[in-house]
Amino acid sequence: MDQQAVEIKNKKVTAPTPQNTPINAAPISSQSIPTVPSISEEIETISTPGVAGQNNSGLMSMLQGRLGNLISEPLPASVQRRINGLKFLQSKHAELEGEFQKEVLALEKKYLELYRPLYTKRAEVITGKYEPTEEEVALGAKVDEEEDQSDLEDDKENDVTESTDDNVSGIPEFWLTALKTHPQIGETITDEDCNVLKHLVDIRLSYLEKPGFQIEFEFTENDYFTNKVLTKTYYYQDNVSGGDYVYDHAEGCDINWKEGKDLTVTIETKKQRHKGTNKTRVVKRTVPAESFFNFFNPPVLPDDSEELDEDEAEGLDAKLEADYEMGEEFKEKIIPHAVDYFTGKALEYEDYDDEDDFDE
Structure with missing residues (x-):
């Protein structure tokens, strides 16, 4: 299926980056240099609550009226000429922003290799x-x-x-504890998921040759699936748009569930009676279930032949955005600062009190 850039309807004031992060700005994120990505090709600037005059309807009406008058009046040719000149300067600025993002991505790759020995030793401490x-x-x-x-x-x-x-030996249930401490990720973890996540011994990050990254989850032997490693991969478009890499799509992996152990579905049984013979039979069907492991089966865009109504489109946008944000949380917070989530110290630096920051 031909994937396209995702336009998220529930936009924030700024495009999500590892520094302002999709959920909350936090000192434990990367340094102040903006990096990849923006979720959509066109991120709209939206007024935020708390801005001076936001709740003053009279002032807002006056400003909107003046803005309307300015837009409706044709600009003098000399002014329009200068505006076109400014647009040229802005285009050159966007080119430099694109080069900036490419260099930042290269720098992130360089430092990931410097971090890697620390992450390896961390895994060895955790596993004993x-x-x-x-x-x-x-x-x-x-x-x-x-x-x-x-x-x-x-x-x-x-x-x-x-x-x-x-x-x-080591630090039992280290990653389970760290993930449950994170408010957004913790909400996706069920009691049954915990029985599997106790076997999670490492979470690793790697960058792709093309713009994008992959997260690896390593498990010890367990009663639920045979995979040793589960992966989630996020791709960006090759071109840099407006100074940012544009999020394109995500791919999960197949989980080889053992018989009757698939946590992403539940089995419903129903008895049916044949009207003619009066015989009964038991019909079983699978229905989707809430589980952390749905993370490895991300939502996808429909192909061009499928049409969605407005509610369906908004629902898909919300799922795509939430999936992308969760990947960024692993990349920018959980993996680099795992011990702070295990101890709970990370929450001291996060503003998780505002429930509006989280997607339903």
């Missing part, structure tokens, strides 16, 4: 393959001490309790 040295533990405690003395005291109390159990 590596035990931190006394020096590493002391330096880690010092980081907490510099950030918050009260947190250090809490950690010391926890250290005393945990040190009494020498049979614990």
